[in-house]
Amino acid sequence: MVVDDDADTVELLTKRLSAEGYHALEAFDGEQALQKVAEYGPDVIILDIKMPRIDGYEVCRRLKSSEDTRIIPIIMLTVKAKVPDKVKGLDIGADDYIPKPFDYREISRRVRYWSTVKREVEERVDEIRRLEQELIKSERLAAIGQTVGSIAHYIKNVLFGLKGGVYLVNVASKEHEPDSLQTGWEIMERNIGRMSDLVLDLLEYSKDSEPEYEICVPNEIAIIMDLDPSLREVILDPKGIQQCLQNLVSNAIDACIFDPSEGKRWTVHVRTMREDDRAVGFKVSDNGCGMDEEIKGHLFRSFFTTKEGRGTGLGLLNTQKIVKQHGGTITVDSEPQRGSAFTIRIPFRDVTTGEAIAKEGR
Amino acid sequence: MKKVLVVDDDADVTKLVSKLVERAGYEAIVAKNGVEGMGKVREDKPDLIILDVVMPKQSGIRMYRELKTDELFKDIPVIMLSAIAPKSFFRSQQVLDEFRGQSIPQPEAYMEKPEEPEELVELMKKLLG
Numbered sequence: 001m002v003v004d005d006d007a008d009t010v011e012l013l014t015k016r017l018s019a020e021g022y023h024a025l026e027a028f029d030g031e032q033a034l035q036k037v038a039e040y041g042p043d044v045i046i047l048d049i050k051m052p053r054i055d056g057y058e059v060c061r062r063l064k065s066s067e068d069t070r071i072i073p074i075i076m077l078t079v080k081a082k083v084p085d086k087v088k089g090l091d092i093g094a095d096d097y098i099p100k101p102f103d104y105r106e107i108s109r110r111v112r113y114w115s116t117v118k119r120e121v122e123e124r125v126d127e128i129r130r131l132e133q134e135l136i137k138s139e140r141l142a143a144i145g146q147t148v149g150s151i152a153h154y155i156k157n158v159l160f161g162l163k164g165g166v167y168l169v170n171v172a173s174k175e176h177e178p179d180s181l182q183t184g185w186e187i188m189e190r191n192i193g194r195m196s197d198l199v200l201d202l203l204e205y206s207k208d209s210e211p212e213y214e215i216c217v218p219n220e221i222a223i224i225m226d227l228d229p230s231l232r233e234v235i236l237d238p239k240g241i242q243q244c245l246q247n248l249v250s251n252a253i254d255a256c257i258f259d260p261s262e263g264k265r266w267t268v269h270v271r272t273m274r275e276d277d278r279a280v281g282f283k284v285s286d287n288g289c290g291m292d293e294e295i296k297g298h299l300f301r302s303f304f305t306t307k308e309g310r311g312t313g314l315g316l317l318n319t320q321k322i323v324k325q326h327g328g329t330i331t332v333d334s335e336p337q338r339g340s341a342f343t344i345r346i347p348f349r350d351v352t353t354g355e356a357i358a359k360e361g362r
Numbered sequence: 363m364k365k366v367l368v369v370d371d372d373a374d375v376t377k378l379v380s381k382l383v384e385r386a387g388y389e390a391i392v393a394k395n396g397v398e399g400m401g402k403v404r405e406d407k408p409d410l411i412i413l414d415v416v417m418p419k420q421s422g423i424r425m426y427r428e429l430k431t432d433e434l435f436k437d438i439p440v441i442m443l444s445a446i447a448p449k450s451f452f453r454s455q456q457v458l459d460e461f462r463g464q465s466i467p468q469p470e471a472y473m474e475k476p477e478e479p480e481e482l483v484e485l486m487k488k489l490l491g
Contacts, residue, residue, distance in 0.1 A: 152445075153416070153445045153446070154445075156445035156474075156475045156476055157372055157375070157445050157475055159475070159476035160375065160378075160445070160475035160476035160477065161372075161374045161375065161378065162476075163476050163478065163479060164374075164375075164378035164379075164382075164479050165378070167382075167478075167479040167480070168378070168381060168479075171385070177385075180381060180385070183377065183378075183381050184381075187374050187377060187378055190374055191374060
């Protein structure tokens with residue numbers, strides 16, 4: 001690509017380069033040059049220094065500071081072959097320098113030389129990238145190799161659980177022990193679950209998936225935790241309740257994001273509470289957009305969502321299902337523009353027997 | 363009733379082995395690591411200990427050595443029950459013996475998971491009479 005504000009120079013050079021078999025591009029100022037570089041990705045740039053608005057130095061600086069374009073060789077072209085000008089050009093990353101008035105034969109040799117260099121550099125870069133990919137892959141395989149030992153250990157434990165479960169179920173049916181049947185069956189179920197978790201995690205780890213990038217803007221929502229220190233051991237399904245809380249917290253954050261008010265300090269509060277000796281409470285509250293009566297009425301309906309295509313409309317329904325399975329309740333308190341508060345109460349279970357102690361009434 | 367202490371961090375293992383212990387007519391006591399295990403040993407003086415190797419807080423290797431160097435508890439029979447290969451366990455004991463200049467006796471039995479539950483039951487009965 002030839003860049004010069006002097007149309008005669010551009011015409012002369014592009015004509016002669018075309019005659020030599022190059023696909024010659026032309027640009028008459030810095031802005032046009034940058035645009036065409038992005039569009040066509042030239043192999044060599046012959047760049048004049050003195051141009052109006054964006055001059056040759058600036059074009060060179062921008063191209064050399066971008067990961068995508070720094071590989072393109074730049075030959076600086078100028079009337080004055082002064083040493084300070086040359087040094088400045090080379091300092092900002094120009095690869096070569098040809099003084100005006102030039103002899104075309106010199107240009108021709110330099111263009112040929114730099115296009116060969118670029119091709120070779122590109123080949124090396126591709127090679128390095130390929131090797132990098134291979135290295136990542138082999139490191140991952142090595143990591144898998146090292147973990148094979150611990151995977152085997154894990155599986156041996158799971159197998160022992162399965163064998164034990166089968167043994168208990170067998171003796172239970174022979175000796176008529178309903179209690180052993182239940183224990184054996186539970187142990188088997190849990191260990192089958194552990195086995196599938198392991199397989200899924202391994203598959204996830206070995207998958208060749210690319211991260212799904214998107215633009216993420218930091219928000220200014222403060223999340224405040226307020227945990228009741230008097231809470232002791234409780235019996236609940238940790239994965240299920242974690243899912244409920246994740247769901248409520250992400251809803252609360254969305255309520256802050258969707259809130260059109262200005263200059264508000266948005267906060268999401270997560271609180272745990274011990275309620276006498278009857279229940280453990282989880283409260284997730286926000287001071288976001290809040291809900292009117294109509295939205296509140298639709299809350300626990302399937303596929304109802306206010307999140308404009310981002311929600312499945314199943315989050316709260318699922319949360320409610322998990323809470324109900326625990327024999328608990330979920331309540332909502334909300335006012336438009338003031339915010340919402342969701343409270344989950346899970347009745348205590350006996351730590352030794354797992355039986356519910358008191359049923360929560362709605 | 364004779365007491366059997368089951369030390370394992372895996373809740374399913376303690377549940378399963380306790381069930382086997384109870385079915386065999388003994389009382390089961392459970393601990394989930396070496397520290398808790400030693401506490402139960404002092405508190406309940408079990409007649410047999412079934413001990414895992416890899417556990418958080420205190421491993422079975424350390425708990426075993428602590429037991430066998432304590433005058434009060436060194437005669438309680440121990441069944442090691444672990445997914446660790448016996449070779450690795452005995453090697454670690456040998457290294458520790460040499461390092462500390464001790465000579466700790468080997469456990470009464472070493473069972474590698476997944477051992478057949480019947481085998482464990484039979485061994486338990488044999489050791490407890």
